[in-house]
Amino acid sequence: MTDRPARDAGKTAKSQRTRAAILQAAQELFATQGYERTTVRDVAARAAIDPAMVMRYFGSKEGLFARATAFDLQLPDLTKVARPRIGETLVGHFVEIWEGPRSNGSLISLLRAAASSDDAANAIRTIFGGQVVPMLARVAPPDELFQRAGLVATQIMGLAVSRYILKVPPVVAMDRAQLVTLLGPTMQRFVVGKL
Amino acid sequence: MTDRPARDAGKTAKSQRTRAAILQAAQELFATQGYERTTVRDVAARAAIDPAMVMRYFGSKEGLFARATAFDLQLPDLTKVARPRIGETLVGHFVEIWEGPRSNGSLISLLRAAASSDDAANAIRTIFGGQVVPMLARVAPPDELFQRAGLVATQIMGLAVSRYILKVPPVVAMDRAQLVTLLGPTMQRFVVGKL
């Protein structure tokens, strides 16, 4: 016998494609409808596969959600950014993550889910603690680091909520350059300015 | 026959009490769990009444939600506030609404629900258009009114999301006075400052 211990693991190229299709459908639906309103059947229909395949590949709806919302912010090294432009850089980077070509709806999915799930909220806190705080630690005053990180969170999350979830008209109407110009100074103050 | 056209309308004092109990239970649950995860049975259990009573008094779960999230921001008249303190006043007012003694979880309920419901998101947009914009119109430059209202939205909603939904630790740790001090200047700039 061949020593293949694993059964039903996605090995072939074809399976990778359907797996990716499920993942993409899930990301789109989670991002636009949140966790509860997104059903396994909806995901399967959009991916044009059988609902049972979702279970085969991801174990459960929660497993699928965990995979669909795993991502890396790829935050910049702020020590390599001209100090007066840190605020603008940060705002631009987040908007790029949300709207840029490589964007999937991951962060927005998580944010939507966090509204009714402590697990999702905890995932966002982990991202902040593990990615945003370390980034700020390189340029912000150490004794105010967490406070400043919290302030950054309020502005960044507020932008995301207003623009992508609540869809507040004037916020939706702003283009990326405007967002950088208008929110950059606030961000600058939160990171390295006088509080 | 008596010409009473309506049947089963809450007329007696006793019914008003149970009606209020249902409403309070609903507000608490909607605020902490969001719309989807809050079941009619949960509300009934917390109010110590029968699930059928919820339907009798509010028609449907959606009807209950609509009643539980109807509220008035009671925003201040900014023309009576010293101009340099407008920002601090606004931040303090919102925190008071959210945490003060007369607070019910209405706004937070709506915010949670908006994550997965376009109707709820639209309700928040209506509140902004009907209450926040008119308030700002009395002190903000008219040609930038909507843009400034949008910026105010990003900061206020961001604070609410970070503090009450995501529960970002440093944001939760700040007391009201700190919030006013830290976010006041940003608010000030968004309302009457140089953009």
Added chain:
DNA sequence: TGCATATGTCAACATTCGTTGACTTATTCG
């Protein structure tokens, strides 16, 4: 008191959901 109306209880409904297991088809490899 006695009738009418409001208030509350109970059980059941139809539907939808996540999940499972048996089955069939396609693919790989000796």
Added chain:
DNA sequence: CGAATAAGTCAACGAATGTTGACATATGCA
């Protein structure tokens, strides 16, 4: 080729949900 394994299909399950209607009880008025 032909056996073994992966990929995909199908029908059904048990549980939970919003909602309904029949029924029982309490209350107010003539």
